[in-house]
Amino acid sequence: MRLVLGAGFAAILERHLEDASPGDLMLWALAALPAADPALSVARSGREVRLIAGDRVLLSRPLPDRARNEAVTAAGGAAADRLTLFQQAAWATSAPLRQAGAPSLIRATFEQVFAHLDPFSRYITPEEAQSARERRTGEAGLGLRLAPGRGAGPVVAALAPGGPAAEAGLLIGDRVLAIDGIRLRARDAATAAGLLEGPADTEVTLLIERARQRSEVVLRRQMPPGSPVTSERQEDVLVIRIPAFSAQTERQAAAALLGALSQGRPRAILLDLRGNRGGLLTQAAAVADIFLGPGEAFRTLGRHPEASRVYITGGPDLSEGLPLVVLVDGRTASAAEIVAGALADRGRAAVLGSATTGKGLVQLVLPLPDGGELLMSWSRLVMPGGWPLQPVGVLPGLCVAGGPEAAARALAALRAGARPMGPALTELRSLRHPVPAEAATRLRATCPSGEASDPDLPLARALATDPLALQAAMAR
Numbered sequence: 001m002r003l004v005l006g007a008g009f010a011a012i013l014e015r016h017l018e019d020a021s022p023g024d025l026m027l028w029a030l031a032a033l034p035a036a037d038p039a040l041s042v043a044r045s046g047r048e049v050r051l052i053a054g055d056r057v058l059l060s061r062p063l064p065d066r067a068r069n070e071a072v073t074a075a076g077g078a079a080a081d082r083l084t085l086f087q088q089a090a091w092a093t094s095a096p097l098r099q100a101g102a103p104s105l106i107r108a109t110f111e112q113v114f115a116h117l118d119p120f121s122r123y124i125t126p127e128e129a130q131s132a133r134e135r136r137t138g139e140a141g142l143g144l145r146l147a148p149g150r151g152a153g154p155v156v157a158a159l160a161p162g163g164p165a166a167e168a169g170l171l172i173g174d175r176v177l178a179i180d181g182i183r184l185r186a187r188d189a190a191t192a193a194g195l196l197e198g199p200a201d202t203e204v205t206l207l208i209e210r211a212r213q214r215s216e217v218v219l220r221r222q223m224p225p226g227s228p229v230t231s232e233r234q235e236d237v238l239v240i241r242i243p244a245f246s247a248q249t250e251r252q253a254a255a256a257l258l259g260a261l262s263q264g265r266p267r268a269i270l271l272d273l274r275g276n277r278g279g280l281l282t283q284a285a286a287v288a289d290i291f292l293g294p295g296e297a298f299r300t301l302g303r304h305p306e307a308s309r310v311y312i313t314g315g316p317d318l319s320e321g322l323p324l325v326v327l328v329d330g331r332t333a334s335a336a337e338i339v340a341g342a343l344a345d346r347g348r349a350a351v352l353g354s355a356t357t358g359k360g361l362v363q364l365v366l367p368l369p370d371g372g373e374l375l376m377s378w379s380r381l382v383m384p385g386g387w388p389l390q391p392v393g394v395l396p397g398l399c400v401a402g403g404p405e406a407a408a409r410a411l412a413a414l415r416a417g418a419r420p421m422g423p424a425l426t427e428l429r430s431l432r433h434p435v436p437a438e439a440a441t442r443l444r445a446t447c448p449s450g451e452a453s454d455p456d457l458p459l460a461r462a463l464a465t466d467p468l469a470l471q472a473a474m475a476r
Contacts, residue, residue, distance in 0.1 A: 001084060001087065001102055001105070001106055002080055002081065002084045003369040003370075004106055004368050004369055004370045004372070005029075005080040005083060005084070005106070005109060006073075006076055006077040006079075006080035006081075007076070007366075007368050007369055008076075008080075008110060008123070008366075008368060008374055009022070009025050009075075009076035009077070009079045009080050010072045010073045010075070010076030010077065011076070011366050011374060011376060012025060012076070012113065012117075012374075012376065013025070013066075013072045013075055013076050014072040014304065015302075015303075015304045015307070015364060015366075015376065015378045016117060016118075016121070016303070016376055016377065016378060017117075017118065017302050017303060017307070017361065017377045017378050017379060017380065018117050018118065018303075018377075019303060020116075020117065021065075021066060022063075022064040022065065022066050022075045022076065022078060022079035023047070023063035023064055023065065023079070024116070025076075025079050025083075025113055026049075026063060026064060026079045026082055026083045027044065027049065027063060028112050028113045028115070028116050029083050029109045029110075029112055029113050030042045030049065030051070030083065030086055030112075031112040032105060032108035032109045032111070032112045033051065033086065033087070033090045033094075033097070035108060035112070036094070036096055036097050036100050036104070036105065036108060037090070037094040037095075037096040037097050039053055039054065039094065039096075040052070040053055040090055040093075040094060040097075041053075047062045047063045048060060048061075048062055048063075049061060049062070049063060049086075051086050051089055051090060053090075053093050053094070058086075058089040058090065058093060059085060059086055059089040061082055061085060061086070063082075064078045064079050064082050083109075087105065103125060103370075106123065106370070106372070107123050107125065110122065110123035110374070111123070117377070118361060118377045120359065120361050120363060120375070120377050121363065121374070121375060121376045121377045122374075122375050123368075123372060123373070123374055123375075124372055124373050124374075124375065125372050126147070126370060126371030126372050127145070128372075129367075129371060129372050129373040130145050130371075142163065142164045142165050142196055142204065142219050142221060142222075143159060143160035143162070143163015143164050143165045143166055143222070144156055144158065144159050144160070144163065144165035144166075144170060144196075145157050145158040145159075146176060146192050146196075146371075147371070148370075148371065149175060151175070152175065152177055152184075152185070152209075153175045153176050153177040153178075153184045153185070153209065154175070154176055154184060154192050155172075155173055155174065155175050155176070156170055156171065156172050156173060156174045156175075156176065157172065158172065159171075159172060163222070164219045164220055164221065164222055165219060168217050168218075168219055169217075170206075170208065170217065171210065173210075174208050174209070174210050175208065175209040175210070176192060176206055176207070176208060177207040177208070177209050177214065178206070178207035179192055179195040179196060179204060179205070179206055179207075180195065180204055180205050181205070182195060201220065201221065202220070202221050203218050203219065203220050203221070204218070204219055204221065205217070205218050205219075206218075206219065228243075228248070228252055229241065229242050229243075229249060229252035229253045229256055230256070231256035231257070231259075231260055233260070233263075233266065234270075234457065234461065235461070236266055236267040236268075236465075237266050237267055237268045237269065237270055237461050237464060237465070238257070238260045238266040238268075238269045238270070239269075239270045239272060239457065240253060240256050240257065240269065240270070240271050240272065241272040242271070242272070242273055242276055242287065242336070243275065243276055244276055244277065244278070244279045245276070245278060245279030245280050245283040245284055245287070245335040245336065246279055246280060246283065247280060247283065249279070249280075249283045249286075249287060250283050250286035250287050250289075250290065253287050253290055254290055254318060257269075257290060257318055257319060258318060261319075261320070265320075265322070266322065267322075267323070267464070267465050268322055268323035268324065268325065268461070268464035268465055269319055269322050269323070269324045269325075269464070270324075270325050270326075270327060270457065270460045270461065270464060271291075271324065271325070271326045271327065271339075271343075271349070272327045272457075273326060273327060273328050273332050273336040273339065273340055274327050274328060274329040274331065274332060274353065274451075274452035274456070275329065275331045275332070275451075275452060276331075276332055276333070276335075276336035277331065277332075277333045277334065277336070277357075278333045278334025278335040278336055278337070278359065279334070279335050280335060281300075281311075281335055281338070281362060282311075283335060284297075284298075284311075284335035284336075284338040284339050284342075285297045285298070285311040285312075285313070285338075287339050288313055288338070288339050288342045288343060289313040289314060289315070290317075290318050290319065291317055291318070291319050291324060291343060291348055291349070292313040292315060292317060292342070292343070292346055292348055293313065293315035293316060293317055294312070294313060294314055294315045295312065295313055295346060295384070296310060296311070296312055296313075296384045297311045297312060297313050297338075297342045297384065298311050298338050298341070298342055298381055298382065298383055298384060299311065299381075299382045300362050300379035300380065300381055300382070301379055301380055301382055301433075302362075302378050302379030302380070303378075304378055304379075307362075307364075307378045307379035308379065309379075317348075323464045323465065323467070323470055324343065324348060324349040324350075324464070325349060325350050325351070325352055325460045325463050325464040325470070326339070326340045326343055326344070326349045326350070326351050326352070327351075327352050327353050327452075327456055327457070327460055328340050328351055328352070328353040328354070328356050328394060328396065329353045329354055329356070329449070329450060329451050329452045330354055330355065330356065330357065330448075330449025330450050330451060331357065331451060331452075332353070332356040332357060332393075332394070333356065333357035333359045334357070334359045336356075337356045337357065337358075337359065337360070337381075337389055337393055337394050338381060338383075338389070340356065340394045341383045341389060341394045342383065342384060344394065344397070344474070344475045345383050345384040345385045345429070345475060346384060347474055347475070349474075350397045350398065350463060350464075350470050350473035350474050351394060351395070351396040351397050351398075351473075351475075352396050352397070352398040352400065352456065352459065352460045352463060352473070353396045353398075353399075353400055353450075353452075353456065354396065354399060354400060354401040354447050354448060354449050354450040355392070355393050355394070355395055355396075355401075355443075355444045355446075355447050355448060355449045356393035356394045356449070357393055357449070358389065358390060358391045358392050358393030358440070358444070359389070359390065359393075360380055360381040360388055360389025360390025360391070360393075361377040361379070361380055361381070361390055362377065362378060362379040362380070362381060363375040363376060363377055363378070364376050364377075364378040380433065382433075385429045385475075386429075386432065387428060387429050387430070387431045387432065388431065388432070388433045388435060390435075391435060391437075391440045392428060392431065392435065392439075392440045392443050392444060393444070393449075395421060395424055395425055395428050395443065395444075395446065395447055396421065396447060396473075397414075397419075397421055397425065397472075397473030397474060397475065398410055398411060398414060398421070398459070398463055398473050399420070399421055399446070399447035400450070400453070400455070400456055400459065401447045401448050401449070401450045404453075404455045407455070407459055408459075411459060411462060411463060411469060414463070414466075414468075414469035414470075414472040414473050415466055415468060415469045415472075417468060417472055418472065419472050419473075421446065421447065421473075422476070424443055424446040424447070425475050425476070426476070427439075427443060428443055429475065
């Protein structure tokens with residue numbers, strides 16, 4: 001626990017979007033103890049903190065300070081050292097804490113810390129981290145999970161039936177001594193997981209030990225199950241659906257678009273991002289680049305120097321300037337919001353739907369010594385017009401939140417050159433960080449978040465194929 005908490009605290013001090021002190025981290029983390037066992041309590045007097053059980057003071061220590069120019073590794077480690085003393089004292093006294101177990105306490109500790117920082121940062125367990133890596137990368141897996149072992153190399157802890165590792169004859173308990181010639185230590189499960197990842201149809205060589213016998217096994221990576229980009233012609237428009245942003249999304253979207261264009265030019269394109277919860281930031285920029293010429297797609301701003309970046313598009317527009325409508329809903333989030341916002345801000349597309357999630361904080365993925373990960377917010381997203389995506393999200397030019405009849409009236413107004421969502425869109429693009437909570441609430445109320453409905457696509461087609469309505473729905 002000391003190693004995990006020390007690494008996590010150092011990362012938070014150095015990279016989190018919001019500034020915090022070692023004392024803040026320790027004090028927030030201590031709340032995990034009474035949360036696990038109400039018989040425990042934490043009291044503070046000035047900088048002195050006491051852990052109490054009933055009428056007994058189990059431990060009293062001052063909050064840690066960060067010395068001038070002290071490295072974040074040392075400062076985070078010092079906070080973890082002191083926190084661990086309190087956890088040890090609580091562990092010795094509290095049966096509920098021992099019953100919950102150390103992994104639960106690690107998770108609860110980070111939950112308490114992040115509750116004071118932002119709504120999206122979190123700790124994920126080693127098991128969750130492996131699944132998250134596969135979803136995040138959209139790249140190939142080998143159908144096995146490693147866990148720390150004793151002696152040399154991590155051990156195979158789980159096998160996916162029918163996966164490459166199982167088909168090659170690997171067994172649970174096999175020890176992995178090396179991956180592609182890189183030797184591993186017993187606690188290198190997290191490092192090994194990164195070495196195992198790679199593009200589909202590539203090979204990886206494992207040095208396996210079983211019953212003191214060593215052998216090399218060559219595995220071929222496979223694409224894990226996922227939700228690929230799909231496309232179809234509906235009458236005279238092309239509908240491209242992107243359910244998530246993985247490492248293959250831009251390639252799949254470009255192939256879908258170019259393949260459709262080779263079969264004849266449609267009247268318009270509908271880019272369906274409804275229900276898309278996001279994914280890789282670089283893929284958001286790459287997908288936006290499919291439809292945009294040279295310019296800024298979005299930027300990120302953070303406390304750490306490496307967190308502030310500008311993402312640009314280089315063009316050309318592969319869609320050849322075809323009318324474009326982006327469909328969004330209340331579940332459209334993160335990378336999907338970026339694409340919708342960038343295309344709207346650059347005047348390339350109109351947006352149809354309802355207010356999106358408003359997840360405008362970028363998470364950095366940091367591996368921890370236990371094989372788990374921190375998903376930690378370290379920058380905020382800013383659209384080309386300068387407005388932050390957090391917390392309002394993207395507002396549509398054609399709102400469908402009021403139901404089919406209200407949406408039809410809004411479309412009729414756009415056809416007449418009116419702009420029902422115009423004032424809200426103008427105010428949205430005038431926002432700068434920090435956004436007042438009342439302003440965010442008011443703007444989101446102009447088109448409350450909702451879920452996708454069947455009439456959205458016909459309405460989007462009608463918007464995309466009406467030049468006057470499409471122009472009126474564009475952000476200005």
